Amino acid sequence: KTLVEIYRMDLLIGERYGIKSAVRAEKRRLQENLEMQRLELLSEAERKRIHDDHAFNAHAITAEGVSSKELRTDDPLIFPGSSNADGPLKGNDNSTQIIAQNNNNNSKNGHPCHSGLMGVPDVHSSDSDERKLDANCKQKRRRSKEAREEGEDRPREHPFIVTEPGELARGKKNGLDYLFDLYEQCGKFLSDVQRIARERGEKCPTKVTNQVFRHAKHTGAVYINKPKMRHYVHCYALHCLDSEQSNELRRMFKERGENVGA
Structure with a gap:
């Protein structure tokens, strides 16, 4: 520090x-x-x-x-x-x-x-x-x-490693395709929360908030949490904006041996 x-x-x-x-x-x-x-x-x-x-x-x-x-x-x-x-x-x-x-x-x-x-x-x-x-x-x-x-917690291993499109991760690690699937599930949970809020006449959230994470945990998706989703959101954002550039970066990062957190 x-x-x-x-x-x-x-x-x-x-x-x-x-x-x-x-x-x-x-x-x-x-x-x-x-x-x-x-x-x-x-x-x-x-x-x-x-x-x-x-x-x-x-x-x-x-x-x-x-x-x-x-x-x-x-x-x-x-x-x-x-x-x-x-x-x-x-x-x-x-x-x-x-x-x-x-x-x-x-x-x-x-x-x-x-x-x-x-x-x-x-x-x-x-x-x-x-x-x-x-x-x-x-x-x-x-x-x-x-x-x-x-704020210097014990450094943890990144559960996701850089993989090329369609490639499966080895061992206990997870690839980027699985990470992007988690963000898509977050979008579905957001839609569910918005629908429930409309039915109750409450304020509808426009983005993934703590309410969405609580709903995901309540439905059994405990593997979706805020620290993980916030840490890797830049990967999914680039994947949505420019998939070709995202795939090219994935190949480059894999050759260098760098993790997703970089």
């Missing part, structure tokens, strides 16, 4: 050369980098807080009369960073192996166990994970809201 405003480029030209898509991708990348930096800062602050808590506990025990020499530096309850496999937590070998294996699995899954007790689940880690999930959800909602406000 910024590039389009700076260079005053037409909206269709910007879409054709992918400028808006590139701007959206760059904006998304910058937002993701900022979010990653914010999460890293939160994680660092959490680790520092846990370290300060353990240091405070050790200082409190020392102040109660226990000398620092009597404190075992390999005690994971006080110094979690210096615990080893031969630490003071004696017990069954099987249970010790299971607890160590669970801690290893947690560290591999990206959930480091900051607590000194090997078997006790880390409350701070779960809180941090919940905050990360909430932050990601809020970011997604904010991104979708900004996209709706700026």
